[in-house]
Amino acid sequence: MLKSEDFAQELINSGYDFFTGTPCTIIGNLIATLTERPDITYIPAVREDAAVGVAGGAYMAGKIPVVLMQNSGLGQCLNALTSLNLIYKLPCLLIVTWRGFGNKDAPEHLVMGRICEKLLDTIGIAHHTFNPDNIKVLINMSYKLITENNEPLALFLKEGVID
């Protein structure tokens, strides 16, 4: 299991320099790490669409943003992704925790857990899923993809990949 400090360092090494989002227990330590680091900014958002909006503004002002959220938040920010990011071609990396994976979770996570990949397929946002062996590769690739294509990309993060 990768330490959240090292995961954050990978993101920063790749070139990401603006972080915002909403919490999930899976990324509790990651958000704590990002908040504590003096060299970067983590903006706690009140809702996922607000986070996506802030990230869009940050991008236009020269930053390369990451938005952290639980997969439940994909529902909240769906319109921001479709009527802001995808039409203006505003890139951002979405790190989305995958609650409800394998139909094992609290009831409120099960529907989104089943459909979150299909949801992104439907709106045309590419996605990959972290496993313990591909973290560095996916983060590096994501930076290249979003900055070349000017589109968001989602990386799903299941429980147990980072501490």
Add this chain to the structure above:
Amino acid sequence: MNYREVITIIAELLKGQLVVCANGFISRETFTISDRTENFYMIGSMGLASSIGLGVALSKPSRKVIILDGDGNLLMNLGSLPMIGSLQPKNLLHIVLDNEVYASTGNQPTISNVIELEDIAKSAKYAYIKKVTTDEELRREVVHILENDGPSFLLVKISDKEEQREIGRVTHSPEEIKERFMSAIAEITE
């Protein structure tokens, strides 16, 4: 005051400031009255002009960022106000054109006729808050917030109901709007 008068007065007082315009008549009127590269016209994502403006303001503290918002937009993303208040970006100016209706969809009422938006801004800890109803007050207050630190909140009550008329749509593509706004941000001005 009506929309056109308010946007005309604000546009005349602007220099190189960045402006994020909410969707609907605010973007369309601003585009029609005074199109400039420093304007970002948000044509979708209703509610998010204040979030986009916040992201710009935080990432470019050397530039003043004006959010030209509406009452319907503000109420749709009310959580943005405490985010701005908690972060206290000095370069953020939030101007809300409040006509108490969703104008571009046919004047359906919002709830700002009974809810005092300036009180919400006060609770959200904006540094400077004013409500204006006349063109004289508007001119004075826009000059004041442009010259002083924020985050400031200027509520502009639009009293004149819009006659139904055609307002041009923004003719630039979303990508063009983004590209020229980014170029305007990257320029060294002010």
